[in-house]
Amino acid sequence: MKKLVIIPAFNEEECIFDTVNMVKTKASDFDYVVINDCSKDTTLKICKENDINVIDLPVNLGIGGAVQTGYKYALKNGYDYAVQLDGDGQHDPTYLAFMVDKMEKEGQNMIIGSRFIEKKGFQSSWLRRIGIKYFTCLIFLLTGKKVTDATSGFRIIDKEVIKIFANDYPRDYPEPESVVTVLKKKLRVEEVPVIMRERQGGVSSINIRKSVYYMIKVSIALILERIR
Amino acid sequence: MSLRLQIFLFCIWFFVMVFLLEKARKKVVDIKTLLPWLFFDIILIIITALPNQLKELACWIGIETPSNMLFFFGFIIVIGLLFSLVINVSKLQKTVKDLTQRIAILENQIEEDKKKEQNDL
Numbered sequence: 460m461k462k463l464v465i466i467p468a469f470n471e472e473e474c475i476f477d478t479v480n481m482v483k484t485k486a487s488d489f490d491y492v493v494i495n496d497c498s499k500d501t502t503l504k505i506c507k508e509n510d511i512n513v514i515d516l517p518v519n520l521g522i523g524g525a526v527q528t529g530y531k532y533a534l535k536n537g538y539d540y541a542v543q544l545d546g547d548g549q550h551d552p553t554y555l556a557f558m559v560d561k562m563e564k565e566g567q568n569m570i571i572g573s574r575f576i577e578k579k580g581f582q583s584s585w586l587r588r589i590g591i592k593y594f595t596c597l598i599f600l601l602t603g604k605k606v607t608d609a610t611s612g613f614r615i616i617d618k619e620v621i622k623i624f625a626n627d628y629p630r631d632y633p634e635p636e637s638v639v640t641v642l643k644k645k646l647r648v649e650e651v652p653v654i655m656r657e658r659q660g661g662v663s664s665i666n667i668r669k670s671v672y673y674m675i676k677v678s679i680a681l682i683l684e685r686i687r
Numbered sequence: 688m689s690l691r692l693q694i695f696l697f698c699i700w701f702f703v704m705v706f707l708l709e710k711a712r713k714k715v716v717d718i719k720t721l722l723p724w725l726f727f728d729i730i731l732i733i734i735t736a737l738p739n740q741l742k743e744l745a746c747w748i749g750i751e752t753p754s755n756m757l758f759f760f761g762f763i764i765v766i767g768l769l770f771s772l773v774i775n776v777s778k779l780q781k782t783v784k785d786l787t788q789r790i791a792i793l794e795n796q797i798e799e800d801k802k803k804e805q806n807d808l
Contacts, residue, residue, distance in 0.1 A: 517789045518782050631719065676718055679725075683712040 462559065463538040464491040465529030467522055468546030472500040478548050479511050485552040492532055493546065496525040502546075520630065522612070527628035534625040542615035549581070549655045550613040558615045558651060568646035569616045571638070572653035573608035580654030586667075590674060594635050597678060601685040602642040607650060609635040620646065632677050639684045696735045703728050723771065727764055 464482050468475050475493065482491050492512050495503045497519040506513040514528060526543055533541040540559060544550045550572065558570045574582060575591070582588065587610075594609040612634060616624065620641055629636045641648055707725055710716045734741055734757065745756040 517786055627714070630717070672722075676722060679711070679722075680718050683708065683718075686712065 460540060460559075460563075461536070461538045462489045462540045462555075463529070463533045463536075463542070464489045464552070464555070465526060465533070465541055465543050466491060466493045466546050467496060467525040467529065467543070468493055468498065468502050469496040469519070469522075469525070470498045470500045470502060471546040472498070472502045472505055474548045475502055475511075475546050476505055476509060478544070478546055479506075479509075481548075482544065482552045486555045489542070489552075489555060490538075492529060494525040494528050496520060496522075523628055523630040523633040526612075526633065527624060530621055530625040530628065533621050538621065539618050540615055541621050543612050545612050549657070551654065551656065554613075554651070554653050555615070561649065561651060562615060562617060565649065566647065567617075567649045568620050569614060569638075569641050569648045571606065571608060571611050571648065571650045572613035572655075573606075573611055573650040574653065574655050575607040576650060576652035577654075579652070581657045586670070590670065593674065594677070594681075597681055598635065598639060598642075601681060602639060604642055604648065606638055606648070609638050613653060613655070616641075629680065632673050635677050636680045636684055639681050643685060693735055693738070697732065700728055700732045700735065720775070723768055727768065730764075 464486060466475075466478060466482070471478070479491065479493065482489065490512075492514055493506055495506065495513050495515045497516050503513065503515055505511075514532065516525060516528060520528070529543070530541060540562065542555060542558070544552065554572060558572065561567065562570050574580060575588075583591070591608060591610050595605065595607055598604065598606050598609055610632075614634075623640065623644070624637065627640070638648060704725070707721055707728065711718045711721050738753065741753045741756070745751070745753045748756065750756040750759065
């Protein structure tokens with residue numbers, strides 16, 4: 460089975476080297492590719508200096524565009540599984556073997572690493588948790604499926620979903636919408652409990668104003684996605 | 688505002704809403720770009736539902752009739768939406784320029800590498 464780790468990175472000079480090393484040591488049976496989303500810092504330089512496999516986007520596309528680039532790369536190179544692993548060190552590659560195993564055994568199309576099944580580890584700010592709870596309810600209303608961590612970027616997908624995402628993936632705040640897309644196509648989605656760490660360095664790109672926009676935009680998108 | 692006019696306007700705003708949402712659903716237009724337009728449509732629905740409040744507001748600002756005020760603010764909002772498109776286009780122009788330059792330099796690099804290879808042979 461060909462397996463790919465997609466590592467989107469925007470201004471992650473502080474953690475990208477460690478993140479890639481972690482993947483190389485803890486998930487050595489996976490290939491990886493860093494997607495440099497036109498970082499303004501030395502992220503690209505660090506990748507080039509350390510012979511890290513990197514796709515350098517000439518224009519900043521945001522998380523959706525960057526990760527979709529990874530999915531297009533996965534499709535082009537015939538990967539069977541693709542997993543998103545954030546460049547800031549929040550996702551632990553140790554879980555990858557377990558996630559792949561579950562996917563193969565149960566015939567799932569997508570496995571999401573959720574922070575909120577066992578509620579261990581970094582639980583994010585209370586404001587974000589309210590937002591995530593809201594999406595859990597909305598997605599349940601729209602699809603009948605309970606997804607405890609719809610905003611988690613830590614997800615592994617199979618060939619069928621790679622094809623879907625490579626073709627069509629939201630540009631901003633893609634996580635909840637893409638889950639509904641997969642559920643709507645009657646594909647199988649499951650969650651596993653994971654422990655995420657706090658950001659190992661750098662700065663998050665979400666603030667209050669963006670959060671409000673996020674809630675409105677994604678809510679409309681989810682509803683539209685369901686009736687597509 | 689007569690009831691007939693109100694119903695007529697509600698129908699128009701409703702069809703506009705459906706039109707906008709259809710474009711979003713079919714992914715013809717990105718939801719992010721459509722949000723201000725959806726918001727504008729909702730404002731129009733609210734205004735149509737509260738014609739008396741509109742009259743009071745017009746009086747308070749000092750505009751003679753509510754319809755004048757509606758046209759005036761409607762005009763300003765449309766100009767605002769238009770300008771956001773101008774900003775969007777400018778950003779796209781810069782992106783196209785950056786990509787063009789990068790591709791051209793990349794092609795030059797490939798040519799140079801090819802020549803070097805041939806010279807080495």
